[in-house]
Amino acid sequence: MNAPDHLPATPVTGTASPGAGAPPGRGEDAGQVSAVRAALPRAVGGGLAVIVLGCLPLLALTIPGVLPGYTYEPGTLQLLGLCWLTAALALTYHLLLGVVGLLSFGHALYFAAGVYGLAVVLERTDIPLLPAAAVVLAGGVLLAGVIGAISLRVTGISFAMVTLAFAQAGNVLVRRDPADLTGGEEGIALATGGVPDAFVGVVNTRNLYWVALAVLVVTYLVALWIERSRAGHMAAAVRENETRVRIIGGRPYVVKLVVFVLAATLATMVGTAYLLLQSGASPAVSTADFTLTILVMVVLGGVGSRWGAVVGAVLYTVLDQRLGEFAGSEAVAGLPAVLRVPLSEPMFLLGTCFILVVMFLPGGIAGAASRAVDRVRRRGPRGPGGQGSAGPGERPVAEAVPS
Amino acid sequence: MSTAPTMNTNVLEVRGLSARIAGQEVVHDVGFEVPASGVTAVLGRNGVGKTSTLRAILGLIERTGEVLLDGRRVDGERTERIVRRGVGYVPEDRDVFAGLTVAENLRLAERTGPHGTTPERRRLVDGLFPDLVRRAQQRAGTLSGGQQQMVSLARALLNDNRLLLVDEPTKGLAPRIVDDVAGALAAAARTVPILLVEQNLKVIERLAERVVVIDAGRVVHTGPAPELLGDPDLIQRLLGVHADGVEPPGADPATTAVGHQKGGAR
Amino acid sequence: MSTLILLLVTGVGLGGLYFLVASGLSLIYGLMGILNFAHGSFLTLGAFAGLAAASAVGQDTWGGLALGLVVGAVTGAAAAAVTELGLIRPLYERHIEQVLVTVGLALASVALFEGIWGPNPRTVRRTEWLTRTTEFLGARIPNTAFLNILAAALVLGVIVAFLKYTRYGLIIRAGVENRAMVTALGIDVRTAFTLVFAVGGAAAGLGGVLATQSLNYVSPHMGASLLIFAFIVTVIGGMGSLPGAAVASVVVAVLQQLANYFLANTGDFIVVLLLALVLLVRPSGLMGRRAA
Structure with missing residues (x-):
């Protein structure tokens, strides 16, 4: 493959790299202090947002056309819970693609391991929910460790293909169901024996909503922690230039494997919560198409941006649901076939939208947002910003992945 | 630097050329x-940045600045357009x-159009490289380094070019082969700049009339070749002969070829 | 013994279908560095268009099949060329974005096919001969296997001749080795890009119509399911190597058939294991020159 070209990648959300932006001569401490000072309001804002989202089940809010009903209704909470879990899953993919620059076509495998793993353990044993989830997570670590160790021996497109192949094997296993565990094409329903009553039934959707929100917060914080840690900086260095990391004595393989296993394990955790929320497992979550939709979400949001991944996933999930409703509406049914057929296929509209974003909106939503912010800021002293200026956050995807 | 009056005596003019590889500026x-x-x-x-300069002229790497071929701006054009305006390229590492x-390598290089392949050019190439005629059906990958260099040179000489860009033609070749290559270049230089x-x-002493010295991506000296070659102090200052462990250029072709930075993204 | 013969010949027939998809994938990757996820859609579109054309004459006649194959190939080629010109070329040299666009196109087009032709498979009518079997070394081989083998061999021959004896073939072979140097010889490789897409699309469209004859149905998802195996074939064979794709197609399909029969339906698994093994031992594939 060709060497990466163009500009060096800039993470979208300015991470608190020590010394960055510090006045010369004042050293690292000053940089860290200013970074902390900048991070504090953001942390407060994030906390407030989580509190507001946490209160939604207690409020009677709605957004006509976006939400199916009021926020205390189970249907709405179900959709929002699905949004948070999808966002969490997109964040785990962000760790791969955005942080360490790995293009994987097999991420669904680890999510499906969580969904099916927990479903099978709950169905076949008497282990209660939490220990069962712990067992499944341990299994997830093992699975990701073994497959990651093998797949990461190759890079670029070959890596993508190996991950695709392993995930495909998982998909075949789930659908063929040789050991009579996964229910084949039908999938399996959640066995509620070991699950606390608070998480069972439509009346308790609220509790599942909070679980989903908690999973998203935990995933976000872990992603944040990974990116800020030494391993995260190493990962960014590997993404930029693997050879250089090797020359200065770093071990790209280990860095990539650590991030890969972490991302996969988090995906497994999200999968366990998904089983509870959906109260069942279906083979669709193990397909290559499912991985591709996660990829689509991350790219829509903007590769390299944490909040971009969250926004992309929420937008995608809502659009997917609402476009489905729209497709069945009378307004569409009355259209001539040329318009009706495409409009009645949500995936067609999402796919087209995705193509347009890739072609005309480099950096996705996050990139567009940071360009808009730049333009506003620059309007003061220098007039409208020049065209093609690479503002922070504008990262063509090609640079995220060493090919 | 001379400007307007000398416009038509220069086949190529480069002004303010900068180039980047993987986001890093390598020519300033x-x-x-x-x-x-x-x-x-x-x-x-x-x-x-010597190789990068040539690649930037051809548009093989991202560049800004002005490149004028026969007084005409070509820096906005795609590589193949520039080449078709009569620029032959003999890359570093031959790239056959x-x-x-x-035969296929040569056939691929044949062009139509005003600066394309002519019967006289074919005869020139056949005359310069009889070895290639004998080996027409041999796969280029099985040729020796010197023979591959001949193929690479022949590809450029087949066309009625206005200019040749030749990148380290003697790199990694045995001294006797270096003489052959230099001889072929001398013959070529009688037909094209x-x-x-x-x-x-x-090799410089034998072939070159003028020199341009580049250091850290910038031009630091231009002038007649004998002026530079006759001034050991200037050579030492500009090219780092004996200076802090950098190998002297041209001391031994076999050693100067090692440790060379690869030109760019391919 | 006759079982083994049956498995081998049907395996080679299936390999023929894989090759029709993998040949285009391999050429496109080799020349342009793009993994084309939309390739399955070229196949599906070719299949639907080909069958529609065949219906005009009669799906169960030889004339209908011949017309269907031609229309399938032309449709596949046209869809692929339009894709290259409209979606791939504007993203020149931005490989990951190009791959992403093909991903989006694959998702969108399959949904569109579902909207137009319905999500479920439809049975097709075949000429009487193709529904029968022929005795070969004691085994009763479905005649579709022979059709697939013949078509794949023809396509292989045509592509090899095209690469060897035409100027564009020369440009494509050189471009697979070193694309930058081809432009530095004054050649506009973008024409060759469109051409490999068209050739690959034609092979895929042809494969689509053939697949409907073997499967006895046509569905919006047939391209996607063949594509996964074609990817595996392409990687095992060595991305960019046409002979590699041909050999790997046959190896993968035969192995799949044997394992499905003798090892309790584990064909898909064995293939994935083979892929992992090949990549670990020889990351550039059986006949690939360079690791991706």
Whole structure:
């Protein structure tokens, strides 16, 4: 493959790299202090947002056309819970693609391991929910460790293909169901024996909503922690230039494997919560198409941006649901076939939208947002910003992945 | 630097050329001229951006600045357009197509159009490289380094070019082969002006009339070749002979070839 | 013994279908560095268009099949060429974005096919001969296997001749080795890009119509399911190597058939294991020159 070209990648959300932006001569401490000072309001804002989202089940809010009903209704909470879990899953993919620059076509495998793993353990044993989830997570670590160790021996497109192949094997296993565990094409329903009553039934959707929100917060914080840690900086260095990391004595393989296993394990955790929320497992979550939709979400949001991944996933999930409703509406049914057929296929509209974003909106939503912010800021002293200026956050995807 | 009045005596003019590889600027604000005849040599230590300068002229890497061919701006054009305006390129590492036969390599290089292949040019190539005629059906990947260099040179000489860009043609070749290549270049230089990147000072002395010295991506010296070659102090200052462990250019072609920074993204 | 013969011949027949998809994938990757996820859609579109054309004459006649194959190939080629010109070319040299666009196109087009032709498979009518079997070394081989083998061999021959004896073939072979140097010889490789897409699309469209004859149905998802195996074939064979794709197609399909029969339906698994093994031992594939 060709060497990466163009500009060096800039993470979208300015991470608190020590010394960055510090006045010369004042050293690292000053940089860290200013970074902390900048991070504090953001942390407060994030906390407030989580509190507001946490209160939604207690409020009677709605957004006509976006939400199916009021926020205390189970249907709405179900959709929002699905949004948070999808966002969490997109964040785990962000760790791969955005942080360490790995293009994987097999991420669904680890999510499906969580969904099916927990479903099978709950169905076949008497282990209660939490220990069962712990067992499944341990299994997830093992699975990701073994497959990651093998797949990461190759890079670029070959890596993508190996991950695709392993995930495909998982998909075949789930659908063929040789050991009579996964229910084949039908999938399996959640066995509620070991699950606390608070998480069972439509009346308790609220509790599942909070679980989903908690999973998203935990995933976000872990992603944040990974990116800020030494391993995260190493990962960014590997993404930029693997050879250089090797020359200065770093071990790209280990860095990539650590991030890969972490991302996969988090995906497994999200999968366990998904089983509870959906109260069942279906083979669709193990397909290559499912991985591709996660990829689509991350790219829509903007590769390299944490909040971009969250926004992309929420937008995608809502659009997917609402476009489905729209497709069945009378307004569409009355259209001539040329318009009706495409409009009645949500995936067609999402796919087209995705193509347009890739072609005309480099950096996705996050990139567009940071360009808009730049333009506003620059309007003061220098007039409208020049065209093609690479503002922070504008990262063509090609640079995220060493090919 | 001379400007407007000398416009038509220069086949190539480069002004304010900068180029980047993987986001890193490797050529900074380079400017020089290549007269319409003879050999102009580009000199400099390893990794100072000589190869990148040639690649930037051709648009093979991202660049800004002005490149004028026969007084006409070409820096906005795609590589193949620039080449079709009569620029032959003999790249570093020859870059012959290893899986293709010698004949196929040459056939691929033949162009139509005003600066394309002519019968006289074919005769010139056949005369200069009789070995290639004999080996027409051999796969280029099985040729020796010197023979591959001949293929690479022949590809450029087949066309009625306005200018040749030749990048380190003697790199990694045995001394006797270096003489052959230099001889072929001397013959070629009688028919077309050449911009030559070369580390071997003996080859420069034999071929070049003018020199352009690049250091850290910038032009630091231009002038007649004898002026530079006759001034050991200047050579030492510009090319780092004996300076802090950098190998002398041209001392030994076998050693100067090692440790060379690869030009760019492919 | 006759079982083994049956498995081998049907395996080679299936390999023929894989090759029709993998040949285009391999050429496109080799020349342009793009993994084309939309390739399955070229196949599906070719299949639907080909069958529609065949219906005009009669799906169960030889004339209908011949017309269907031609229309399938032309449709596949046209869809692929339009894709290259409209979606791939504007993203020149931005490989990951190009791959992403093909991903989006694959998702969108399959949904569109579902909207137009319905999500479920439809049975097709075949000429009487193709529904029968022929005795070969004691085994009763479905005649579709022979059709697939013949078509794949023809396509292989045509592509090899095209690469060897035409100027564009020369440009494509050189471009697979070193694309930058081809432009530095004054050649506009973008024409060759469109051409490999068209050739690959034609092979895929042809494969689509053939697949409907073997499967006895046509569905919006047939391209996607063949594509996964074609990817595996392409990687095992060595991305960019046409002979590699041909050999790997046969190896993968035969192995799949044998394992499905003798090892309790584990064909898909064995293939994935083979892929992992090949990549670990020889990351550039059986006949690939360079690792991706």
